[in-house]
Amino acid sequence: MNDFPAGHSSLYQFLYYWQTLISGVLALIAAIITIMKLSEQIQVQERQHTETRQSKAWAARAMLLLCLSAISKYTSEMALWLLDNNRERPNSPDEVIKILVEKIEFLPANASKKIFEIIKQYQIMEARTRTRDRQTNDHIYEFSYLRALADSLFEFAREETNQVQEREPTRDNMVCALDGMLGLDRYHHQHVYDQVLERINRAPRHA
Template sequence: MVLGIIDLRLFQHVAEMDNPFSIIAFIYTWQTLISGVLALTAAMGTIHVMNLQRRDEWVKHNDRIYRSSLSARAKMPDAIDDISLYFKACFEFIKEGLSDFPKQPEKSINVLKESIQFLDNNSAEMIYELIVFYQIYNARLKSHSESRGTVDKDDIYFDTIKINSMNLNIFDFARNREKVISKRKLNRDDLKRSIIDLIGFMNWNLNPANKDFEKHLECIVEIRCPS
């Protein structure tokens, strides 16, 4: 702007003078460099302000995700309990040959689906596997019901034991006792714990047949689960 006001010939005249320390001569000689430095400084200032804005937006974004994650985790215990009751109802449905199909816990399943986006990779994958198998399980259970006993009952027993065990694996995480869901294959011990959860601790003195039934379920597990 200054260079536009002052006659450039004056700059040239001063620059040709013997005084090499003249400020005007210095500006005239290095005007391109000075302009570049000023432009660079302005650009760096702009970038700094933009970085501060982005950092502020990132913090707010993380806060929103964190609160959404807490909201999802807060809903999980009730959802897991509801799903567990469904599997117990399915177990009773199979065992007693009931006609009324258990009501599916769709709202609770949706809670798990929504929670996936806020979880760590391992936990998200384990819940995803539960949801996928839940869909497969319902199809098999319906097929078993419609087949009127022609489908192997032990197969659907095993599926019920397995999916209940997958659900039990999420309990501690849902109750915030664990930070992540352990990503591992189910073993016999997991499945046998699932049997106890499904049938409860039966009073064998009053009903000895209950002990035989539990042993039958354990045999199903041992046949279908090598280790």
């Protein structure tokens, strides 16, 4: 004689003998559903993270264009200051450099490396031009180098290419930077221009 209700003994007996297995199967199904939901949540979070990082990358690229323009302007102002003792020293674009430091992590490695070189060259020139020893030709050459580094990122910043020139600025890059930096004032300081140009032609790094 059994304790199962009349008319349902077979069903209750089945459940009684297989309850452990049934509980295990139900637990497995619950675990699979949980895993699927967690996986879905992770995918959503990863997608949101990717979209957020992509948005920050585009924002950084837009800011880069403004920063490069400011650095180019700074090199021109510093060059003219070096050529004219009566000029007041231009303001340093420290805020621009701060923005570059903040945005560098959101840009591709090749662009980040170039920005690092720009920041390093900027800091070097800030230190050198703070001394009383004004070495006009050498400093103008170094500012041309800074300008050429900035110029190499303009196409990338304007989204015209995703490629960044990783090599040292060539002679043509340096001459273009020197001309852009001095503008028409080069004709008023032809002697200095020629000496800087000669150094560019001699420098192996620009071959």
